[in-house]
Amino acid sequence: MFRFGSSNVLFAYALVPLLAVFLWYAFLLRRKALERFGTPALMVKLSRSVSDRGRYWKAVLVVAAVFFLVTGLARPQFGTRVETVSGEGQDIIVALDVSKSMLAEDVAPNRLEKAKHAVSSMIDRLDGDRIGLVAFAGEAFVQSPLTLDYSAAKMFLNSMEPNLIPVQGTDLGAALEASLEAFVGDERQHQVMIVITDGEDHSGDVGRPLERAVDEGVIIYTVGIGSSEGVPIPDVDSLGVRRGFKKDENGEVILSRLDESVLQDIASRTGGRYYRATSGESELDEMTDEIAEMDKTELSSRRFTRFNEQYQVFVGLALILLTAEFLVPERRRTEGAWKGRFQ
Secondary structure, three states: OOOOOHHHHHHHHHHHHHHHHHHHHHHHHHHHHHHHHHHHHHHHHHOOOOOOOHHHHHHHHHHHHHHHHHHOOOOOEEEEEEEEEEEEEEEEEEEEEEOHHHHHOOOOOOOHHHHHHHHHHHHOOOOOOEEEEEEEEEOEEEEEEOOOOHHHHHHHHHOOOHOOOOOOOOHHHHHHHHHHHHOOOOOOEEEEEEEOOOOOOOOOHHHHHHHHHHOOOOOEEEEOOOOOOEEEEEEOOOOOOOEEEEEEOOEEEEEEEOOOHHHHHHHHOOOOOOEEEOOOHHHHHHHHHHHHOOOEEEEEOEEEEEEEOOOOHHHHHHHHHHHHHHHHOOOOOOOOOOOOOOO
């Protein structure tokens, strides 16, 4: 397979025909200038030592060198190698509530953005642990499977918004079920789940997946975000324009309150801990440190393909051509025209 690592540099190929046209035009201007200087016979005599062929090949070599130099700068890659990455750590699934109640602004800028920033900071602190993401509201699905590619995980994290899930509400049971399915392999001893939500469970069906997590030995940490007093939920349309606050059928403003009881129960039954989100995000730092101190296991190896850089070949060819251009003479060797005239 072949590709360019810096394909935007390929636009510089436009310089190659422009350079060729420029050199050809310069050659014509030089010839016209000579024609104005004197008669053709005189110019032939005066320019007898000049090699038109040498000038032609010097121009060809320069154009070819620029072509290969642009190719090298575009970083051609062909030929592949397979590498294996393995290490010791934990498998961590983060289930993030993306329901519209997470848009409440009792935490600046809002609950969801605060939670995403905290998870991003936690990913930055991971070392050898695989991370996966589950988005949930009235339904749940795997946003990012378990991976050691933290940059990819953060990219998926940034795209987690309420409009990802058409069914609204907060189904903690679906979140637990999807997170359990996201784990790979049969070993659950070194697998951790982190659930971040405002705790408003509208499904009430947590029992079955919770029992499964207990049976399989998955440790669940829960993080409650928001205030227990209740705050209104911004009503935002599909274009992101705010239209006030969400209201019920009676026209009353809906208040969203943090429900900690169910989160505390989930954490205590699985051997984890419940944390209340703070502005300083110290709870996730403490959680990450606690997970890092757990016994680690050798994670499944991850095989991936890397492309071999081949720019050196083309840059080397460009240097060789430029060296050859320097060595090609513009003048031809002539016999000594003055030999014997003064004897």
